[in-house]
Amino acid sequence: MSRRKKPQNFLGTPATAPGPLGPQMLRAFSVIRRNPLEYLMSAWREFGDVVQFPIPRPPTYLVNDPDGVRRVLVGNGRNYGKSTIQYRSLSLVTGEGLLVADTPAWRHQRPLVQPAFHHETLEHIVGYIDIAVQRMFSRWDALPPGSVVDMDAAMMHGALEVVGRALFGTDLSGDADRLATATLSALDVVIARARVPITPPAWVPTPANRKLQSSVRELDGAVGRMMDERRRQPAEIPADMLDLLMGSRDDAGAGLTVTEIRDQVVTFIVAGHETVASALTWCWALLAQNPQVQRDLQAESDDVLGGRPATFADYGRLPFARAVFDEALRLYPPAWLITRKAHEADLLGGHEVPGGSLIILSPWLLHRHPVLWPDPDAFRPARFLDGEADRSALIPFGAGLRQCIGRxxxxxxxxxxxxxxxxSFAVEYPAGGRLPRAEPLVTVRPVGGLPLRVVRR
Ligand code: HEM
Known part of the structure; x- marks a missing residue:
């Protein structure tokens, strides 16, 4: 990787790391818009593990130095907050939910939200997974044998069903359904905003902003009605995550406000639906390309499950399935971008970053770092079983204080x-089909979906 010398400062911001000059970055504008991940990858390859972009306010750095990444997330994590453009745009949909909350609000919320992720929630979701899988099988069995289905759409549907039921119990009709649709439609606007450098503020009545506002109104209405109903008929034993959020109290007996609960509910749909679906989609894309790995996965499933519904206890008995999931999370980490704002100056990968800097981290890039991963581009789940992989270098769920609560x-x-x-089913690419191109949206999505032939075993 070449290192280019930079001028001493850029519009008053000192250059402390190699990186592109202004005209070079302007020339790359169309790539940045079309595929920001491709641009970050090329910047890393050209300039090295710490790259400074020619942006004076805030000074902006890409950090892909393994020790630097750990320092930002773990070692010196308290120096790095979430007041960044990425999380501010997401908050247009999620409000001040746990994912985007900056430190003071987060410190108050996290212990109150934690009970919603206790062991019982995990045990409940096993049943919801089975419902989602059985419905998927009925749909596929109703098709002519060997039909091609869009696995991406199937995984999105399945994951929405699981997180929806975990949140709202079995009542997935009416408001719960509308809530999920409104969340996804609001997210579309947020993605579109992220793709253009200058967007009118959210209060300007552009068509996109009107769509955002009407989705957010729909969200507020649906969560409000569901909470009202539960307050009228409180559950004796919490049945789902919404009951747990509504009943959660801190040591002083205080709970989450109505707005805070609304923000968590929307956050769980945003953070817990497309992420899991995207990871599973890439698992199938990679398995279809690697028939031997698929056969090994089938053999483990035959041995452990033998075609019966999975139980919670089975989770620990499926190490190969876990390794396939980990390897897909390594190669296609759904959350491809993590950003932070540095409160105070710090030293990352040997380069000083000033206080106030925007720090860009990308699990996608770190998971391809040749220092951490031998043969980084190869899909080789066995690396997680034979002791080769260093798990601390795998950060699809982030790391440190702000690690994913839904891991x-x-x-x-x-x-x-x-x-x-x-x-129950094998997958293969139809004639002419192959691994789709990845597009970085809220998560990493396959361009054109994932059409695969599903064959009953
Ligand atoms: C494969 C699936 C998932 C991936 C890849 C993923 C990824 C992540 C990442 C990278 C972060 C940290 C972001 C940062 O440091 O800035 C995060 C945080 C979070 N995730 Fe997940 N997530 C997944 C599933 C879920 C699920 C199922 C839920 C909830 C139902 C969830 C809810 C959250 C929340 C609430 C946070 C914020 C935690 C905090 O700051 O305290 N995620 N997730």
């Missing part, structure tokens, strides 16, 4: 869904 939820769902499906 165990995602693992249980991902591993059990993968193994249950592999036990």
């Amino acid at each position: 165990d939820f995602a693992y249980v769902e991902g591993v059990l869904m993968l193994s249950s499906i592999a036990g």
Whole structure:
């Protein structure tokens, strides 16, 4: 990787790391818009593990130095907040939910939200996974044998069903359904905004902003009605995550406000639906390309599940399915971008970053770092079983204080869904089909979906 010398400062911001000059970055504008991940990858390859972009306010750095990434997330994590453009745009949909909350609000919320992710929630989702899988099988069985289905759409549907039921119990009709649709439609606007450098503020009545506002109104209305109903008929034993959020109290007996609960509910749909679906989609894309790995996954499923519905206890008995899920999370980490704002100056990968800097981290890039991963582009789940892989270098769920609260939820769902499906169906690319191109949206999505032939085993 070449290192280019930079001028001493850029519009008053000192250059402390190699990086592109202004005209070079302007020339790359169309790539940045079309595929920001491709641009970050090329910047890393050209300039090295710490790259400074020619942006004076805030000074902006890409950090892909393994020790630097750990320092930002773990070692010196308290120096890095979430007041960044990425999380501010997401908050147009999620409000001040746990994912985007900056430190003071987060410190108050996290202990109140934690009970919603306790062991019982994980046990409940096993049943929801089975419902989602059985429905998927009925749909596929109704098709002519060997039909091609869009696995991406199937995984999105399945994951929405699981997180929806985990949140709202079995009542997935009416408001719960509208809520999920409104969340996804609001997210579309947020993605579109992220693609253009200058967007009118959210209060300007552009068509996009009107769509955002009407979706957010719909969200507020649906969550409000569901909470009202539960207050009228409180559950004796909490049946789902919404009951747990509504009943959660801190040591002083205070709970989450109505707005805070609304923000968490929307956050769980945003953070817990497309992420799991995207990870599973890439698992199938990679399995279809690697028939031997698929056969090994099927063999484990046959041994452990033998075609019966999975139980919670099975989760620990499926190490190969877990390794496939981990390897897909490594190569296609759904959350491809993590940003932070540095409160104070710090030293990252040997380069000083000033206080106030925007720090860009990308699990996608770190998971391809040749220092951490031998043969980084190869799909080789066995690396997680033979001791080769250093798990601390795998950060699809982030790391440190702000690590994903839904990590165990995602693992249980991902591993059990993968193994249950592999036990009954094999997948292959139809003639001419191949691994789709990845597009970085809110998560990493396959361009054109994932059409695969599903064959009953
Ligand atoms: C494969 C699936 C998932 C992936 C890849 C993923 C990824 C992530 C990442 C990278 C972060 C940290 C972001 C940062 O440091 O800035 C995060 C945080 C979070 N995730 Fe997940 N997530 C997944 C599943 C879930 C699920 C199932 C839920 C909930 C149902 C969830 C809810 C959250 C929440 C609430 C946070 C914020 C935690 C905090 O700051 O305290 N995620 N997730």
